[in-house]
Amino acid sequence: MVHPSESRQSKSPVRSAVAGWSLAIGFAALAIGLLNTSRLASIPLKPAVVFNPAALVPGPRRVAMTDPAHLMVEGMSENCNACHQIFRSSHPAGATLNYHQDVRLNHGLNNRCVNCHDADNRERLTLRDGATVVFSETPQLCSQCHGTVYRDWQRGTHGKTMGSWVTGSKEQLRLNCNQCHDPHSPRYPAYQPLPGPDTLRMGDQQSHGADEPSRSPLQRWLKQVGTDRETKPTLQGRQP
Amino acid sequence: MNDIRIWSGPSASNKTPEPELTRRSFLRTGAAALGGMAALAAALSPLRELASEDIPNLDQLFQKHYKEMTPAEMEQALERIRAKVEERYAVRPHLRDVKPMEGVEFVYALNLSRCIGCRKCVHACVAENNQSRSPEIQYIRVIEMPRGTLDVEKGNHHYERPTVPDANHFYMPVQCHQCANPPCVKVCPVEATWQEADGITVIDYDWCIGCRYCEAACPYWARRFNFARPNLPKDQLNSNMSYLSNRPREKGVMEKCHFCLHRTREGRMPACVEICPTGARKFGNVLDPKSEVSEILKTKRVFVLKEEVGTLPRFFYYFDERYPNSLDPEALAIADRLRAEEGEAYGCLPDASGPRKDFVASATPKWWNGAHA
Numbered sequence: 236m237v238h239p240s241e242s243r244q245s246k247s248p249v250r251s252a253v254a255g256w257s258l259a260i261g262f263a264a265l266a267i268g269l270l271n272t273s274r275l276a277s278i279p280l281k282p283a284v285v286f287n288p289a290a291l292v293p294g295p296r297r298v299a300m301t302d303p304a305h306l307m308v309e310g311m312s313e314n315c316n317a318c319h320q321i322f323r324s325s326h327p328a329g330a331t332l333n334y335h336q337d338v339r340l341n342h343g344l345n346n347r348c349v350n351c352h353d354a355d356n357r358e359r360l361t362l363r364d365g366a367t368v369v370f371s372e373t374p375q376l377c378s379q380c381h382g383t384v385y386r387d388w389q390r391g392t393h394g395k396t397m398g399s400w401v402t403g404s405k406e407q408l409r410l411n412c413n414q415c416h417d418p419h420s421p422r423y424p425a426y427q428p429l430p431g432p433d434t435l436r437m438g439d440q441q442s443h444g445a446d447e448p449s450r451s452p453l454q455r456w457l458k459q460v461g462t463d464r465e466t467k468p469t470l471q472g473r474q475p
Numbered sequence: 476m477n478d479i480r481i482w483s484g485p486s487a488s489n490k491t492p493e494p495e496l497t498r499r500s501f502l503r504t505g506a507a508a509l510g511g512m513a514a515l516a517a518a519l520s521p522l523r524e525l526a527s528e529d530i531p532n533l534d535q536l537f538q539k540h541y542k543e544m545t546p547a548e549m550e551q552a553l554e555r556i557r558a559k560v561e562e563r564y565a566v567r568p569h570l571r572d573v574k575p576m577e578g579v580e581f582v583y584a585l586n587l588s589r590c591i592g593c594r595k596c597v598h599a600c601v602a603e604n605n606q607s608r609s610p611e612i613q614y615i616r617v618i619e620m621p622r623g624t625l626d627v628e629k630g631n632h633h634y635e636r637p638t639v640p641d642a643n644h645f646y647m648p649v650q651c652h653q654c655a656n657p658p659c660v661k662v663c664p665v666e667a668t669w670q671e672a673d674g675i676t677v678i679d680y681d682w683c684i685g686c687r688y689c690e691a692a693c694p695y696w697a698r699r700f701n702f703a704r705p706n707l708p709k710d711q712l713n714s715n716m717s718y719l720s721n722r723p724r725e726k727g728v729m730e731k732c733h734f735c736l737h738r739t740r741e742g743r744m745p746a747c748v749e750i751c752p753t754g755a756r757k758f759g760n761v762l763d764p765k766s767e768v769s770e771i772l773k774t775k776r777v778f779v780l781k782e783e784v785g786t787l788p789r790f791f792y793y794f795d796e797r798y799p800n801s802l803d804p805e806a807l808a809i810a811d812r813l814r815a816e817e818g819e820a821y822g823c824l825p826d827a828s829g830p831r832k833d834f835v836a837s838a839t840p841k842w843w844n845g846a847h848a
Binding site: 251252255256258259260261262263265266267268269270280281282283284286290291293296383387390391392393394395396397398399400401402403404406410415423425426427428429430431432433434 | 599
């Protein structure tokens with residue numbers, strides 16, 4: 236029977252001294268190396284995007300004419316009829332206006348004031364059948380031409396709803412046609428977009444043309460090796 | 476028998492002498508130990524740069540999972556968060572834990588015919604939900620897509636234009652789809668994210684370990700990771716907050732859109748719906764047959780993004796029938812071109828030069844009277 240420590244006795248004291256000192260020197264070198272490495276890499280932060288905070292105020296897009304109809308004239312609130320009983324304007328198509336300079340009429344074929352405004356009472360709107368409605372009942376007027384949109388608006392699938400999602404609650408506010416669309420120029424105006432995202436993921440953000448679909452490094456590489464996505468058949472099946 | 480060595484326990488007969496502790500061996504061992512400790516300390520030295528704010532305190536460390544907390548424990552956790560927010564932002568927040576409402580399942584619908592790509596929703600969301608401003612975290616991505624395709628890979632979310640919309644593109648905002656079969660919930664190893672009764676998938680920011688599995692699992696790139704401590708100016712903090720939604724996050728946790736549950740569970744609209752200048756965004760309770768989203772699902776042609784991956788999103792896109800904008804000559808021209816190209820591809824629509832040469836007479840439908848030939 237042999238004790239296992241018998242094999243240890245065969246180790247020479249020189250070898251163990253070399254092992255011990257090399258271990259000590261190795262640890263010391265490791266410590267020096269680790270201390271010499273750079274600190275935690277700090278990613279330089281870009282300053283946060285800045286834009287006009289007024290862009291984030293929720294509410295109707297425009298101030299619609301309310302009832303009773305009035306206009307600010309030189310700082311005074313005046314009824315429409317206060318002037319229009321004196322000035323009986325003519326009604327040619329696409330009339331150039333002497334007074335209401337802010338009105339830009341761009342409503343397609345609907346280009347006469349009295350198509351919508353009542354000729355006799357300027358505080359009312361006129362319907363096709365000769366009946367008049369107040370300004371807050373614009374949808375009734377618009378629906379005479381824009382039937383499908385009016386149907387969608389009634390269902391709530393067109394138009395903006397604010398305040399609450401609870402159907403019929405007091406807080407829920409359904410906007411009228413003229414609270415979003417300018418009735419004289421109903422097409423939506425162009426908006427200046429707020430700043431875009433700052434993502435590293437999509438690669439080079441500087442060089443983008445209008446029609447280049449993506450600037451990801453992968454796509455650039457695919458282009459280089461000749462696998463151009465644009466030549467692949469798409470959903471439309473336009474490739475011969 | 477001599478060559479078989481079996482350990483039979485220590486025996487007094489062949490006991491080896493203890494190795495003698497010489498001065499030399501003591502120095503050797505001591506130097507090695509000292510070197511080892513120095514190396515360990517050097518390796519740990521970056522810990523000195525860890526901010527004390529990023530180290531959780533004991534209360535936070537031993538806080539239970541959201542679903543296991545008693546109301547008293549929840550109140551304790553809320554109080555701890557309130558104190559921390561007050562310390563960091565000098566504002567006493569209106570923080571509470573809002574529970575789902577009975578009989579409500581939220582659904583989102585987005586009208587692609589109306590979205591103009593103005594990105595107001597993106598920034599209203601950031602302002603509402605206390606996201607980090609820099610490094611930037613945004614829940615909504617507005618993708619500018621060329622007209623005529625729904626291939627998201629052809630889209631670009633870095634568009635910068637003086638004005639939007641561009642006549643050659645349409646705009647498709649993408650955010651968390653609050654899937655009914657959410658892959659992000661399945662992959663979470665610690666159940667830090669789950670689906671609530673009203674369909675909103677939420678995250679317990681105190682339970683998240685930041686492994687980012689959910690980010691990889693999400694097919695819509697809806698989840699964001701806080702690589703650094705969120706950087707939010709004190710004066711821009713929204714003090715109306717709830718535990719599962721927009722309370723300030725810590726470094727190293729995931730976050731995502733939660734349909735503004737601190738607003739919507741109290742009957743209000745999400746911030747993105749409220750700000751949308753065109754009314755393209757619609758939100759409501761799908762269990763209410765009279766709600767706007769129910770009407771949209773009934774009467775509009777809706778689709779979901781990446782239907783084939785089986786996530787069953789609660790986020791629907793739809794188009795209006797009216798296309799293109801009849802007042803926009805540019806859009807009309809594009810529509811004409813697309814129609815002509817489509818006709819060519821399918822061989823079923825005549826163009827100005829008459830029917831295609833490969834148009835076989837026997838395949839001509841009965842109603843075709845050759846008027847355009």
